[in-house]
Amino acid sequence: MAEITVLAKKKHVKKRSQMKSIWFRYKKNKLAMFGLILFITMTLVAIFANFIVDYEQVAIKQNISNKFQVPGKDHIFGTDQYGRDIFARIIYGSRISLFVGLVTVAIALTVGTIIGSVAGYYGGKVDNILMRIMDVFLAIPHMIMAIAIVAALGQGLFNLLLAMSISKIPQFARIIRSAILSVKSQEFIEAAKACGTKDSRIIRKHIIPNAIGPIIVQATLHMATTILGIAALSFIGLGIQPPTPEWGSMLSDARDQMRYYPYLVIIPGIAIVMAVLSLNLIGDGLRDALDPRLKN
Amino acid sequence: MAKYILKRLLMMLPVILGISFLLFSIMNLTPGDPARLRLGEFATQEDVEKLREEMGLNENFFIRYINYLKDAVRGDFGNSYNTNLPVMKDILARFPVTLRLSFNGICLAVLIGIPVGIISAVKQYTIVDTTSLILALLLAAMPVFWLGLILILVFSLKLDLLPSNGIDTWIHYILPSLTLSATSIATLIRMTRSTMLEVIRQDYIRTAKAKGANERRIVFKHALRNALLPVVTVIGINFGVLLGGAVVVESVFGIPGLGTLMINAVKMKDTPTVMASIMFAAMLAGVVNLAVDILYTYIDPRVKTQYL
Numbered sequence: 001m002a003e004i005t006v007l008a009k010k011k012h013v014k015k016r017s018q019m020k021s022i023w024f025r026y027k028k029n030k031l032a033m034f035g036l037i038l039f040i041t042m043t044l045v046a047i048f049a050n051f052i053v054d055y056e057q058v059a060i061k062q063n064i065s066n067k068f069q070v071p072g073k074d075h076i077f078g079t080d081q082y083g084r085d086i087f088a089r090i091i092y093g094s095r096i097s098l099f100v101g102l103v104t105v106a107i108a109l110t111v112g113t114i115i116g117s118v119a120g121y122y123g124g125k126v127d128n129i130l131m132r133i134m135d136v137f138l139a140i141p142h143m144i145m146a147i148a149i150v151a152a153l154g155q156g157l158f159n160l161l162l163a164m165s166i167s168k169i170p171q172f173a174r175i176i177r178s179a180i181l182s183v184k185s186q187e188f189i190e191a192a193k194a195c196g197t198k199d200s201r202i203i204r205k206h207i208i209p210n211a212i213g214p215i216i217v218q219a220t221l222h223m224a225t226t227i228l229g230i231a232a233l234s235f236i237g238l239g240i241q242p243p244t245p246e247w248g249s250m251l252s253d254a255r256d257q258m259r260y261y262p263y264l265v266i267i268p269g270i271a272i273v274m275a276v277l278s279l280n281l282i283g284d285g286l287r288d289a290l291d292p293r294l295k296n
Numbered sequence: 297m298a299k300y301i302l303k304r305l306l307m308m309l310p311v312i313l314g315i316s317f318l319l320f321s322i323m324n325l326t327p328g329d330p331a332r333l334r335l336g337e338f339a340t341q342e343d344v345e346k347l348r349e350e351m352g353l354n355e356n357f358f359i360r361y362i363n364y365l366k367d368a369v370r371g372d373f374g375n376s377y378n379t380n381l382p383v384m385k386d387i388l389a390r391f392p393v394t395l396r397l398s399f400n401g402i403c404l405a406v407l408i409g410i411p412v413g414i415i416s417a418v419k420q421y422t423i424v425d426t427t428s429l430i431l432a433l434l435l436a437a438m439p440v441f442w443l444g445l446i447l448i449l450v451f452s453l454k455l456d457l458l459p460s461n462g463i464d465t466w467i468h469y470i471l472p473s474l475t476l477s478a479t480s481i482a483t484l485i486r487m488t489r490s491t492m493l494e495v496i497r498q499d500y501i502r503t504a505k506a507k508g509a510n511e512r513r514i515v516f517k518h519a520l521r522n523a524l525l526p527v528v529t530v531i532g533i534n535f536g537v538l539l540g541g542a543v544v545v546e547s548v549f550g551i552p553g554l555g556t557l558m559i560n561a562v563k564m565k566d567t568p569t570v571m572a573s574i575m576f577a578a579m580l581a582g583v584v585n586l587a588v589d590i591l592y593t594y595i596d597p598r599v600k601t602q603y604l
Contacts, residue, residue: 136314140578143540144558151562151570152322228439232544235441236559251442258445259453269442277437 025289032285038278046094077267089245090271101226105219107165112172120180137170150238160239175218179211213290224279247272308582323567374568383572394553398542400473405480413488435482440541444475444548461550472549487530491523532588536581
């Protein structure tokens with residue numbers, strides 16, 4: 001009697017899809033959820049910035065009589081030396097940081113995938129040549145590579161995008177190549193080939209779904225470092241040009257005023273930390289959720 | 297061992313060559329006429345042409361590249377477009393400063409990061425562990441220059457303890473080195489902690505415990521050595537990031553190093569200086585990687601057999 005009940009019970013247990021179980025594991029990680037919520041909030045604020053504060057009036061227009069207001073009633077984060085509301089500038093700054101971060105990773109991922117998958121899948125001479133070229137790029141540290149490209153192309157938003165994405169392409173190419181290599185050597189690929197499956201189908205249905213996990217984790221973490229890189233470049237004056245608000249250049253402006261108005265330095269920095277932290281937490285959370293075996 | 301070092305150095309050559317070609321192409325195939333920039337908007341076309349002849353800008357691209365290489369090998373990296381003085385002079389003057397700063401940064405990172413990581417692993421799930429992890433998370437999310445500004449704010453402006461500019465005495469190096477080490481500290485804490493945790497679970501540790509060895513002996517003699525392997529590699533890889541950070545830190549603390557040279561050269565489109573400083577930075581990163589690999593063979597004797 002007992003066995004029949006057990007068997008009957010088993011039939012009702014639904015098989016959870018892989019995506020659902022990944023999400024379930026992710027949800028259990030409190031830090032990761034915090035990161036996700038924080039990031040979504042920041043994204044929403046960036047998208048709907050127009051409805052919160054007006055751009056021209058508040059973020060750009062100078063109002064010297066209003067300058068150096070300490071954070072308080074009228075201006076939540078205070079004003080800078082030109083009388084511009086810091087709160088508004090932070091919100092619009094988030095647009096730029098998140099946008100450039102996203103687009104940079106998107107470009108680097110796309111180009112890197114093409115290079116990496118060609119190298120990984122076909123191997124041999126092609127692989128060798130491509131990887132030697134990537135090694136040359138990788139020998140130059142990121143920031144310095146970006147500085148070199150800005151040196152050649154000049155400053156500005158588009159060139160910044162180009163500089164940051166080009167400096168990231170080799171890393172993504174490597175990651176994708178190794179992801180493809182690790183999947184390629186597994187037995188089920190050999191089995192598929194033995195069944196006579198076409199190459200393209202193997203790539204589509206077997207290699208990509210298994211390789212995509214680590215790729216997404218790396219993409220998230222790289223977006224975080226890109227945001228840091230954009231801020232750094234803008235800080236030294238090679239990134240976003242004034243008067244466009246950007247967290248890094250806000251910090252650069254604040255430097256001279258630091259002695260008497262420390263809030264100018266503290267607040268944009270916290271914004272950067274929140275953005276980068278949330279992305280780091282999401283990336284780590286994804287990594288743990290995708291492969292629980294890796295966790296201690 | 298010497299043979300291995302030589303082999304590695306030789307392998308670095310094509311990479312350096314590749315970098316020089318890459319940079320040369322980037323600098324010279326993009327808009328902007330150095331002669332025009334030097335003479336200004338109001339110079340006549342004749343003068344610009346004359347200067348172009350003088351600077352050798354009208355010759356074929358590849359010929360110019362070969363000439364550049366020929367000079368570079370002899371130590372002549374050209375003259376700065378702005379000061380017309382040999383670039384090598386500036387670099388030789390500033391390179392040691394950056395070297396010292398980076399070196400301090402790594403040392404601090406290792407001295408602080410690794411012990412904290414070890415303690416964190418040994419006392420897993422205690423308050424010490426949680427604090428270190430939170431610290432690592434925050435440090436990793438902070439922009440290098442912001443940390444520098446905050447440190448200046450606290451230690452120089454409010455407490456008036458440490459200097460914030462220049463490099464006159466060793467005290468001047470404290471804040472910049474600390475700032476620079478921050479990201480590496482974060483990485484090392486996490487890395488050391490996770491490798492230690494893995495190693496502690498291994499069988500040979502359990503054997504040592506069963507034999508009755510006290511905890512200290514286990515940690516230092518057995519666990520540490522094995523846990524340090526991946527950490528050492530990470531230090532090497534992280535050096536590139538550190539070097540990029542050094543560029544920014546120099547800017548924050550007003551340190552006359554390779555980084556500020558590079559930044560100013562970029563802003564003024566001084567191609568020879570930009571190229572030379574970037575190549576030096578890349579060579580530095582390469583040498584550090586090599587040093588780390590050699591260090592690796594001393595920690596893990598098994599690796600040595602590959603290279604003999």
